[in-house]
Amino acid sequence: MSEIKITGYKCKACGRVHYPKHEQCLTCKGRDFEPLTPDGNARLLAYTQIFNLPWGFDERFLIIGVGEFENGIKAMGQIKADSLDKIKTGMELKPSWEPVRHQYGEPVYGLKFKPLE
Amino acid sequence: MRDVAIIGVGMIPFGRRDQDSLVDMLAYASLKALDDAQLGDKAVDAVYVANMGGGILQHQTAIASALVDRLSLLPAAADTVENGPASGASAVKNGVLAVASGYYDVVLVAGGEKMREVSGWRATDFVATLTHPEVEYPYGITLPGMAGMFTRLYMEKYGLTREMLTAVAIKNQTVGTLNPYAHVTMAITKEGILESPHSVVNNPIIADPLHLYDACPISDGAAAVLLCPLEMAKKLTKHTPVVIAGFGQATDTHTLQEREDPTDLKAVTLAAQQAFTMAGIGPEDIDVAELHDAFTILEVAESEHVGFFKKGEGGKAALAGRTKLGGEIPINVSGGLKARGHPVGATGVAQVVDITWQLRHELPEGRQVLGATYGLTVNFGGFGNNVLSLILKRSA
């Protein structure tokens, strides 16, 4: 499995997990954070299937969602599915790190989720 | 702090304006506001220009400098305000602060955007640049996509239905047919966009569960208001002065995913509360509202978050006709962003123009809220990460 190149930040004072990075904790303004990498699978918090994609995408649609990892990191990613038929809020997702788009001819890597079950 | 009045308003019809440049549109709307105000020999001290995309879409920056020159308002102070889709209300707020502080007497606020110059793909990409550049934008997320995720959560939590959202779309496009400034002047029907089997083509999904007619069009347009101290307004203007009774602004996390409850638009609630506190009134005192319905879901959610309805009741209220003209709180009697259009930098200013007309009692039958005294606007930036609310009052 490819490495998920995401770093979350857990506030050392209050424990709140941040992603993306903040210079001060959203809850307590603490400035000391413990770096976290995503742990295990994720649970689907929200999703949509987008048609009318922006410049840079040739697909007819993308399914995009936000997953929450077991250690509390919440991150957006592209969901690998042909339709929303089997997608449900709360379902388990297996993450991977793959090209999510191309910019200036180069692949841009990011988070993808494969629905389990 | 001095009371600040709106003494002039102007707007040009929104839509596709191939013949006009961005600065042309801003200038035309500004001239209308200047004419409406009848300033006489009073000079404009400062100009605030709301614009989000000149740098990206027109490859033009320093729009305020261009506008003061075009209008020959030199040597007036001039600032461009870029605050995403909330640029308009941000510019108005800055203008109000400038006059209220006593530093400037006459301030022109103009908002404009020219979005139809580029393809729909480019326009969608342009608006998506307000998302987080590392953790959102690369995935192809769009503003309709954000709204789609939000809508599904709202449906799951509150039982909101497509029929309720459709009611908002039909209401706004119906009244939009009466607005000469509206981009979309075509009424739509429940049959055509929801009930008929042909609606799958008429009203396709754009970002599940949102459909084409849940979204505002991509528009060109501009609007302007002229502000001065209330005392000066009483001497200058033939109109009943409209004052800025309150304003509020709040921010929230850049990304939707970091909000504890992503269905809670905290910045909307806070902005409205600040505005109500400043005006010394509550939601029940508002006679007419212009809410930021870039998507039908936003009109519903904002109507709840500003306090017109309890959480989860906004969709039912729209379906029951409580937000129509003649209902208990008429919302978007201009047609809203849905019908008037959403040239992003112009929107917050256009909302103030429409509410000013309402409070002056200048609109024709079918659009005028009879006897309106207080009006409220919500200008929603990002996906709720930077929100302004303004309360306007008819000065007796």
Add this chain to the structure above:
Amino acid sequence: MAVDMELEAVLRPPECPQAHYPAKVITLANSKRMVVREVTRDDVPTLLKAVHPTLFIDKDYYNVVGARIYSELLAWQYYRVQNEFCLVGQIDGIMVGMVNSRMYTAETGMSLHTLAIDRGLRVGAHLFAAKMEHHIEYLGQDEVLIVAESPIGFRRWMIEYGLEPTTIPHELGGAPSYRLTRELYFASKARLVVGDRPVPEELMALAEKEIVVADEAMIREKIVGLRGR
């Protein structure tokens, strides 16, 4: 003009048998009923009136599309094109758009143009779908070759239908064609092709009575959407 039929026999391209497109009616977003039906060569002079103003609209490639349609319609009227057909959309008799196309061979269709006069009602999407429906379902063809001259067309056809890119030069300017196969058509049909048959008699009678064409200024206004200051 006087027609020398002996000479015509030499000049006219041979045509293969071509099925008729059965008219249908579509309920649009505003509940208006659009009749989509096949027209004949006799209707060409009327269609040309609707196309004429687009020749001078230098936006969204309307002039390119308009000029090509104009010539394709004339060529059809005077039998200088093989197996062309033309479908129109009418609301209350008024022409709101048209599509034309032709059979390249019995098996392969060559999609020509789509012109939407009323915009904002997805007239173009409905008419393009009807054209594909005719090629695949009524003409019984295996594939249709398609190119887009405008970004709107590209997005609508290539992406919405998931067309296959090919290297086959298209008749319209020689650009590489995209291909709609029977399989792709039926995979997308449920979300892209709608309409009821038969068309109620009174609606059909109104549509057939006259193809009403708006005046040129109105057509320009509808297409370009120029707004006053």
